[in-house]
Amino acid sequence: MAERAARPCCLGWDFSTQQVKVVAVDAELNVFYEDSVNFDRDLPEFGTQGGVHIHKDGLTVTSPVLMWVQALDIILERMKASGFDFSQVLALSGAGQQHGSVYWKAGASRVLTSLSPDLLLHKQLQACFSIRDSPVWMDSSTTAQCRRLEAAMGGAQALSGLTGSRAYERFTGNQIAKIYQQNPEAYSQTERISLVSSFAASLFLGSYAPIDYSDGSGMNLLQIQDKVWSQVCLGACAPHLEEKLGAPVPSCSVVGAISSYYIQRYGFPPGCKVVAFTGDNPASLAGMRLEEGDIAVSLGTSDTLFLWLQEPMPALEGHVFCNPVDVQHYMALLCFKNGSLMREKIRDESASCSWSDFSEALRSTEMGNGGNLGFYFDVMEITPEIIGRHRFSAENRQVSAFPRAVEIRALIEGQFMAKRIHAEGLGYRVMPKTKILATGGASRNRDILQVLADVFGAPVHVTDTANSACVGSAYRAFHAGTDVPFSEVVKLAPNPRLAATPTPGAAQVYEALLPQYAKLEQRILSQTQGPPE
Numbered sequence: 352m353a354e355r356a357a358r359p360c361c362l363g364w365d366f367s368t369q370q371v372k373v374v375a376v377d378a379e380l381n382v383f384y385e386d387s388v389n390f391d392r393d394l395p396e397f398g399t400q401g402g403v404h405i406h407k408d409g410l411t412v413t414s415p416v417l418m419w420v421q422a423l424d425i426i427l428e429r430m431k432a433s434g435f436d437f438s439q440v441l442a443l444s445g446a447g448q449q450h451g452s453v454y455w456k457a458g459a460s461r462v463l464t465s466l467s468p469d470l471l472l473h474k475q476l477q478a479c480f481s482i483r484d485s486p487v488w489m490d491s492s493t494t495a496q497c498r499r500l501e502a503a504m505g506g507a508q509a510l511s512g513l514t515g516s517r518a519y520e521r522f523t524g525n526q527i528a529k530i531y532q533q534n535p536e537a538y539s540q541t542e543r544i545s546l547v548s549s550f551a552a553s554l555f556l557g558s559y560a561p562i563d564y565s566d567g568s569g570m571n572l573l574q575i576q577d578k579v580w581s582q583v584c585l586g587a588c589a590p591h592l593e594e595k596l597g598a599p600v601p602s603c604s605v606v607g608a609i610s611s612y613y614i615q616r617y618g619f620p621p622g623c624k625v626v627a628f629t630g631d632n633p634a635s636l637a638g639m640r641l642e643e644g645d646i647a648v649s650l651g652t653s654d655t656l657f658l659w660l661q662e663p664m665p666a667l668e669g670h671v672f673c674n675p676v677d678v679q680h681y682m683a684l685l686c687f688k689n690g691s692l693m694r695e696k697i698r699d700e701s702a703s704c705s706w707s708d709f710s711e712a713l714r715s716t717e718m719g720n721g722g723n724l725g726f727y728f729d730v731m732e733i734t735p736e737i738i739g740r741h742r743f744s745a746e747n748r749q750v751s752a753f754p755r756a757v758e759i760r761a762l763i764e765g766q767f768m769a770k771r772i773h774a775e776g777l778g779y780r781v782m783p784k785t786k787i788l789a790t791g792g793a794s795r796n797r798d799i800l801q802v803l804a805d806v807f808g809a810p811v812h813v814t815d816t817a818n819s820a821c822v823g824s825a826y827r828a829f830h831a832g833t834d835v836p837f838s839e840v841v842k843l844a845p846n847p848r849l850a851a852t853p854t855p856g857a858a859q860v861y862e863a864l865l866p867q868y869a870k871l872e873q874r875i876l877s878q879t880q881g882p883p884e
């Protein structure tokens with residue numbers, strides 16, 4: 352077989368909810384290899400659905416940690432069988448689903464440091480976990496622990512100001528507190544607690560890898576300004592927790608060289624660097640090459656905003672994390688539950704189930720919709736907590752219906768004005784160099800993107816983020832250990848396509864309408880939640 356040309360590269364891994372995925376990226380930042388193992392399809396013996404087990408209480412959600420280990424074995428064996436040249440791997444990094452936690456049993460570190468290259472990982476790690484079913488981000492069984500943590504911290508806003516978020520059921524500190532309270536024996540047998548990201552890094556390192564600042568920001572335990580564990584939060588969750596977590600590190604840290612296991616079994620070079628793994632969303636921010644002032648809008652089942660923040664203003668909604676590619680800055684996530692399902696409902700009701708009629712309605716109505724404003728939340732919205740449909744005329748009178756085309760524009764303008772208002776509530780500001788990166792299903796509709804550009808007053812680019820967490824991890828692997836800015840390292844990467852620029856006059860229209868929208872949102876909130884405490 353012809354000798355393959357040497358192709359130095361970095362690997363980017365993603366240990367996500369439904370699969371383990373890997374990409375290989377060369378020095379020109381081209382992706383030339385990718386593979387994935389889907390837990391439900393390729394490891395049916397674990398019996399997961401969507402990669403998880405939803406327990407009978409309907410609140411507890413876990414994933415078998417050994418399933419994640421076995422998935423890594425499968426991918427590495429497939430890469431080896433395909434003739435992948437591991438000797439060209441300069442460095443690797445990765446991502447993990449955020450908030451999930453892994454509980455290493457006393458003595459596991461000795462197994463990790465002495466792995467036999469003759470055996471698969473999962474064969475050797477069978478007895479290394481004190482909790483075999485790891486809690487994951489879909490879990491919502493820790494409300495009691497959340498209330499206790501907020502009380503210990505002097506309230507939800509105080510906790511958010513310190514750790515970047517109020518207490519959330521899926522956040523790791525609350526999950527650890529539940530395990531300590533309900534399974535003290537397992538907790539006492541635990542010598543190390545990892546996030547999914549640092550657990551995956553540990554597998555490559557052959558020892559316990561540290562938690563990085565960015566994914567550590569999703570635990571309700573890390574002080575995001577000082578980048579240290581909050582002693583009050585640790586104490587409120589479980590005893591001796593700091594020694595089980597280890598010290599957190601900057602996300603751009605090289606945490607060590609690859610374990611000899613991979614050198615001997617797969618042919619990785621001894622100098623292959625392992626770079627701190629991080630959460631899937633921070634890794635996606637890196638993969639989308641977001642820069643200061645940019646905003647990424649993922650228009651999916653729920654809509655998610657990724658923000659780059661210099662000076663965060665943590666609030667009672669959304670999440671502020673340490674930035675994964677610039678240790679001085681931050682990122683934020685805002686989730687809007689009424690996303691594409693709401694858009695599809697209004698399309699069916701007001702555009703005869705047709706996206707082209709939907710688009711025609713947007714084109715035939717003016718920016719600002721004649722002052723008509725709408726709030727469309729058929730399921731309880733997260734940001735903010737409102738349910739139902741609420742329509743207001745230009746005179747701020749509540750009305751029960753709009754003409755079809757007005758309804759469609761009210762939905763889309765309302766969804767994007769909400770995004771801008773709540774992003775600015777976390778400290779985000781549109782800057783002259785701001786670009787909006789749109790992704791997800793609705794980003795294929797140019798007329799929807801035009802409204803997005805108009806409301807934010809910034810150009811909208813579209814990008815495919817299918818591999819963003821993996822690709823962002825490979826980019827971070829290239830960047831770590833250098834002393835150049837991340838943006839410099841990734842400047843060769845393919846650029847997103849310009850899809851829409853603001854219509855002349857858009858700024859005047861929406862700068863007048865945004866405060867109106869915010870006021871009406873507060874009016875609905877006070878009507879539905881009663882007067883503020």
Ligand SMILES: O=C(CO)[C@@H](O)[C@H](O)CF
Pocket residue numbers: 367368447448449450488521569630631632670684
């Ligand atoms: O909980 C989340 C972020 O806070 C999810 O996006 C998980 O990271 C998905 F894995």
